[in-house]
Amino acid sequence: MSKNSLGDLDNLSMLDLFRMEVETQSAVLNECLLALERESGATHMLQDMMRAAHSLKGAARIVGRDAAVQVAHSMEDCIVAVQNHNLILSHRQVDAMLAGVDLLVRIAEVPEEILESWSAVHQTEVDAFLASLALMANPAVDLDSTTLPQSLSASIGGTPAVSSPSKREIAIQAPAQTELTAKSSGASERVIRVTADNLNRLLGLAGEARVGSRWLYAFTREMLRLKQYQQGLSRNLDDLRESLAEVPLSKRAAMRLNEFHDRMAIFQRSMVERLEELEQFDRRLASLSTRLNDEVLDCRMRPFADGVQMFPRIARDLAHSLEKAVRLEVIGESTTVDRDILERLKAPLDHLLRNAINHGIELPAQRKLVGKPMEGVLQIMAQHRAGMLLITVADDGRGIALEAIRLAVVEKQLTTAELAREMSEAELLEFLFLPAFTLKRSVSEISGRGVGLDVVQTMVKEVGGRVRVSSQSGQGTCFHLELPLALSVIRTLLVEISSEPYAFPLSRIDRAVKLPRAEIQSLEGRQHFTLGEQQIGLVTASQILELESPPSGEDVSIIVLGEKTARYGVVVDRFLGEQELVVRPLDARLGKVQNVSAAALMPDGSPLLIIDVDDLIRNIENIVSGERLTKIGRDEGGEVKRAWKRVLVVDDSLTVRELERKLLDSCGYAVDVAVDGMDGWNAVRTGHYDLVVTDVDMPRLDGIELVTLIRKDSRLKSLPVMIVSYKDRQEDRQRGLEAGADHYLTKGSFHDETLVTAVADLIGRAES
């Protein structure tokens, strides 16, 4: 029955597949081009490029993107020219080829609906590009005299766009995928794509298998008890035989007794054998399910190289535009990183990289003056250390001028001049992570982009890591990002709230304490207790979560959360212990659930929820500061709202729908909207409305059909319905009224009071 669970690549359109192909092959092309620019002898790269360009051409032909076919073809020509030594790839030629890669990516991103108009607008650009590449591939022409079309040169300096396939998919591969590094190619492991949904389902099943094996273990223990019981029984029989030995027995009875004894012995042997088998099977299954689980979890890991492949290109383009010489080194490309973390690392790394090239690394001439090599080195390094992922971004530039920070801190009145003078290096560097703190007076186009290092800090904090910076004047700057190895597995404290399990991330808990009820003090109706020297206010978890409060016991279990200045104690039913959990996202239909960040499964397979500590703290603060009062007020507001006249607006045009909604809303009616007739029919049956305002021409179910359905329904037949349509001929009006509409308006009537007056005529004013 579960056909739908097979939602994988089959569901992707050809265009989606083409975009994936472009994503993969453009990365190959970029990488090869950069390698060839550094080292013109890397001729084996040419074959890879040829293959990539050829695949792209074929794929583009299948989806009918002719422009992409042409671009890929002209790039092939250039590669052939290089292979035949008719063309040498220097900066300018690499620029042109890279522009071609960008162009391909852009073509792939154009949505199908606007492909025609896009082609019309951009054909000249494509033609100009083709012409420039044709000139390049043709050895008879002086290369330096050929110039790129303006739009293309401009796009070279920018970020190469990364295409995003419409469906979220991830690449899975066996460990250590080091494909296409400068030295080796072709030896990479095969990579397949699996949708994130599929992988999550796999993860769920693997987890379930482990739950099953845990059950079997418990069952085996039970069976052992059974065996012992049976052994006791057998001993009883022996005792009986012994005591009967002195009694004369009939021959028949003696025979029965012996028979009983023999059968018991057979049974016992067989029981022992079966139990051994069961135990063996249990061990095998346990090991198998654990491995399966680990392996599936590993699938979420990707090599670091996957997340940084666009950086060499970005670094090169940026350095060129600043007339600096920068070499980017990526170390630890095979280090495995959780795919979610890798994805989220991109923006912060991009920011750090631009910062380093823009502000850190000096111009070649300056570097020469201070005795450094002309080419600056920028290192991005990934390694596992002590159960954490450590990412280091280091440059050998001028370093951060501490005095400049000191000045800026005082200038921005973040502290006094005296205090600033006292501050240590580490303390001063901390200021760099404040929002909108910058040492440059004008935000640079290149590295500033309106965001500061706080972006880096925010991301790192979000995933539960931390960031440090160290700097040596004249020697360089180094950023250290410490991140958890996997987002999907977190260590938690399990607790019970309202008799159901919940988990608090361990990293967010200040401490967990158990107190006798007598130690809780009360002040002005608020409860608190003393921890060390501090008075800590108490709130019950069930109150914040709006759940039933359980009967209170002897002891109070408290989790202390928050920062030093604002700490709160959250009272839970009881502590269940520490547990490592595989995090599952909440069903998307739920949206953001207040105070909850995700779900997970208990070792026994029952569901639990993971607490969103930030959310919780915010809510506690609201309660403490009396916000709950306004909440009660809001409920009263809700009462009033229910007494309002409720109108349902059904229209497939967003503009008209919103216009009508605002118009009626401003008159005090409570307005709901539906996007087509079917949606309207569903809404009108499940909600309680005083009036329906509907369009006529709509997909799925048109307005006339909707009115007919309403008039046929025994419970809705007296509901007032108004049609608002562009159709203003007499026969249209007639049709609507015959179907049972109470009123027929044309859409021109928004501009005056007609609509509002008509509504008031039908159901009265909103207030009454």
Added chain:
Amino acid sequence: MTLLHWSAAARLLDRDLPEGYLDEKTDILSAQKNVIEPGIKSVVIFRLGLEWLSLPAGIFQEVTELSRLHKVPHHADGALSGMVNVRGELLLCMALDVLLGLAQSPEENRSKEQTTKGRLLVCNRGGDRLAFFADEVHGVHRFHPRDLKEIPATVAKAAATYTVGLLQWKDKTVGCLDDELLFYAFNKGFA
């Protein structure tokens, strides 16, 4: 030798028909064909408290044992009764009785029955998945839409909203629910 075989074969083939064989075959051939009429619908029939209800069989993905429910904070009342684990996947669980405005059957009866006959039904309607508890599941039943009866005015308003008609099954009256509207109302509950 061959002659022996031949005569044995001839005896076997020429033997008299068993008693009643012809009658039996005649009956089978002359019996009225059980033609499957076009338009036949199949539904899964289940019990919720005191009510027997049904939903189109096509939307059901599986029927499984009860599993532990976890409430979702701030969604305590309404169409969502919580989350359940079905084969390692967390699914939203619909409070069908709340949606339909059904009276709860006596508390103690319910808990006793839930352990034996109670089932968790898992639905998938065009990718929208959800689960709900039923006190008892009968199985698949086929009927022709013309056998559907009108809903009497006495049926509670909320339940009537979601019922497209009534079906006679054995000695019971089964309410056929509108799956589209049910999913709509459930999903809208969190919009």
